[in-house]
Amino acid sequence: MVVVGSANMDLVVRAAGLxxxxxxxxxxxxxxxAGGKGANQAIAAARLGASVAMVGCVGDDAFGATLRDALTSDRIDTAHVQRIPATSSGIAMITVAADGANTIVVAPGANARLTPELVDAAGELIAHAGMLICQLEVPLGAVRRAIDTAARHGTPVLLNPAPAQPLPDDLYAQIDVLIVNETEAQVLAGVAVSDAATACRAANALRAKGAHTVIVTLGAGGAWYAGPEGEGHMAAPRVDAVDTTAAGDTFAGGFAAARVRGAPLCDAIAFGQRAAALSVMRKGAQTSIPTRAELDAQLPAA
Incomplete structure (x- = not known):
């Protein structure tokens, strides 16, 4: 699969509360x-069984070298991760509370330099991929070019619209799987999501805009899904959370890895949920993402 997205260095402070x-x-x-939604999702997919290529930008600073090394250490193809001269790498300032809750502020740095032309250079990869995964920590123009390329060649598209922002109406019909949390659902669907019933309303509103399948993640409350394969609520595994950083990215990467292997929708969601549940039991962003072997050993399927 191909991930078009961000790579950031996470600067993490722990405190009693937020x-x-x-x-x-x-x-x-x-x-x-090492973090960033794009890189996190790429590493999650790779550790959980997928072959992954990354398209993105880092700076020519020490953080940029570290971020590329983090990707290559998980056997991710970084041929299309560009180092941008005289530019700092993206960073994320993260505060993690004792109960695992967090707040995040991102300075995009080199991520903002990802252009449609750089995406075009990876066009053949996208055209022949089993899935394209995008988020919104890079410019929307680059994301649109990637999705347009995938749509032309029949490559399935997974979009995680984070950080949340309104999307062009014509983009929805090109999205095979739209994964949103409560905040993103409210921005895109105008529905305040707090439980399965409101998640159902948000999912139906987003499907009405054209998205084929919508998954609304509810953290410890599980996920609501709606699409051609049906709709319903799936409970999340019950675990003691230490740090929720990258849990959503782990879910997205795990779901995508399972889906590319041919798993039915509910099985892919359950796989992503297990991966995310194990990740919140650990500290850090990419350091918390499990491998397939770790997941099967420590949190096996019921």
Whole structure:
């Protein structure tokens, strides 16, 4: 599969809670971790069984070298991960509370330099991929070019529209799987999602816009799915969360890996949920993403 998206260096501070506006808290630790939604999803898919190529940009700084190395260490093709001269790599400032909740602020850096032309250079990869995965931490123009290319060649498209922003109406019909959380569902569908019933309304609204299959993730509350293979709610595995960073990315990558292997929709969702559940039991972004062997050993299917 091909992932078109971001690579960031995560700068993570841990604290007892999340600060309110204007509040200063003392943290309990600091670490740097390779991250970014695109890179996280690529690594999740690779560790969970898929062959993956990444399309994106990093800076010519030390972070850029580290981010590329993190991808190649998981056997991801980085031929189309460009190092942009005189540009800093993207970074994410993350605060993680004791209960695993987090807040994230992203400075895009080189991610903002991903152009439609750089996507075109990977056109053959996209045309022959089993799936294209995109998010919105890179410019929408580049995402649209990737999706247009996939649609022309019959490559299935998975879009995780994060960070949330309104999408052009004509884009929805090109999306085979749209994965949204509660925040993204409200921005795109105008529905305040808090449970399965409201997730159902949001999913139906997004399908009415043209998305073929919609998955609304509800964290510990599971996921609602709706599409040609049916609709319903799937409960999430019950675990003790340590850090929810990259849980959504792990779900998306795991779901995609299973789907490309030919898994039915519900089986792919369950696989992604198991992967995400194991990830929240660990600290960090990419460091928390399990391999297929770890998942089968530590959180096997019921």
């Amino acid at each position: 600060p309110a506006s204007g509040e200063t808290l003392l943290g309990s630790g600091f670490e740097t971790c």
